[in-house]
Amino acid sequence: MELPLVVGVDGSEGSMQAVDWAAAEAERSGLPLRLVHASLWEHYEGVRPGLAADRPSEQIRAENLVATAEERANRLAADVKVSTDIQPEDPVTVLLREAREATLLVLGPRGHGPVASMLLGSVSLAVAARARCPVTVVRGEEPNRRAAHRRVVLGIGGPASSADATRFAFREARWRDCELVAVRAWRRPARKNLPHPPAPLVDGGRAAHADDRAREYRQQADAYMDQALAVVDDEYPDVVLRRRLMEGTARRALLDATASADLLVLGAKRRRPALGLRLSRVQHAMLHHAACPVAVVPATD
Template identity: 50%
Template sequence: MTLPLVVGVDGSEAGLWATDWAADEAALHGLPLRIVYACLWERYEGPVIMQSEEVPPEHALAQDIVDRAAERARQRNPNVKITVDIVPDDAEAALLREARRATAVVTGCRGRGPIRGALLGSVSRALATHASSPVVVVRGTPHNRQGANDRIVVGVGDAATSTAAIRFAFREAEARRCALDAVRAWRRPAHKPLAHPLLAGNPAHRYEEQASVLLDDALRAPEHDHPDVVVDRVTAEGPAHHVLITHSTRADLLVLGAPRRHGPVALPLGRVPHAALQHADCPVAVVPQRAAAS
């Protein structure tokens, strides 16, 4: 069974950006597209009574939102199979539930307001932190959202957080037939032990060399599995979130890993994906990496 690509919409312009991106992604990978609008009114007021001639304004609004999103997606990619659903729940709970049976969940970078349909802020942060599927937050410049750079950037951190993200990035680059920048940030420690005089040298060079070795180790298996993907290795000094946000200015997608823990206690999202979701100049994919419960 092919799991759908799910996009959360709320009637905002950002939600329509997410719909455009999701329609293109579904066409690229041959996936069905599921358009979801979450609203609480039906939970408390019940479904529309079909015998009634009057349609509640809340239902009319919800139906208009999903219909407009579906029509926009059809016009963009007529061959994509599209379904729509109006879910009687808050956006966070509804989309986290959708993530359990989705290839990925796509949202816009902000909603219509602080209460109704706010798909970024608390909702997108919750998805990036807790969702069991990859989450893509569509943000950035129009040029970058439309995939005009032919380049994806993946942040390469520790194996515990980035293995799944690297695999995701390679699959995306292969499907798009674009270049992949694999970026590893490094920093000199604030306090380092004194080296033996005979071993003294350029400490920056040693840290950069270590970053290159870690980068090679992380890329060896996916490069073997995706030999047609052109990979540019990048090692850069500085905080990882600054380095990756800088590289997002010329990317169509920034891919990052985020830890997941088996068990009731969630791991925090982390500084790098949190900063990218707020400041990147392109769409951001946060890919879950499972970790054992402690």
């Protein structure tokens, strides 16, 4: 049985953009699409609807917005099987439960009310950090969301980079028939942190030492990338892969890469089940600031 792509729908502009993105994703992947609304979403986002004479206005609003989302998805991807559900619980609880039986969970970056002024909504951040399946937060400008750049970016971390994230990125590049760019940042350490003191300034010795240290750190970053990419072996011979080693911070390297990308893929390690994923400061920064949709892929190994 094929697990669906699940979209959290709350009626906000961000969630409608998530519906659009997920409809396109379902069409290229051949997976069914499930639109889910949690009826307490408005309460958590600071919206308090008035009362109706016959039925609660919250129920009426929920039915209308889910119907609108379904019509929108059907219009964008007529061949995709679409189902809907309205559940009377808080959104984080509902979406985390949905994630247990989903291929991918898709969320907008913001909700209604005061949260709309924040960089990333509280619901999206909580779910991205705790879901059992990959989560895509659909952010960025319209060209990035509609895959105009034909480029998926994979952020390569340290030697423990998630194999699941690598496979996810290659699969996305194949579905989209686009190139995959693997990005790894490296930095030469500050002089005071060098394990060996710099060579004396004789015949360019200090400069040569600095060049050697820089080369060593770049080679280490290259080795980390080799290790991360090796997990796919020859599974995706049709995917065009480009490697990008960038000197500087990982935050800057990834932000620069997302400007011309359709999707950024990041792996995340699990902590104890009750604590969710171990999201780094860089991953938090991407969820808040990336110029394209961001997929957080939990490691299963």
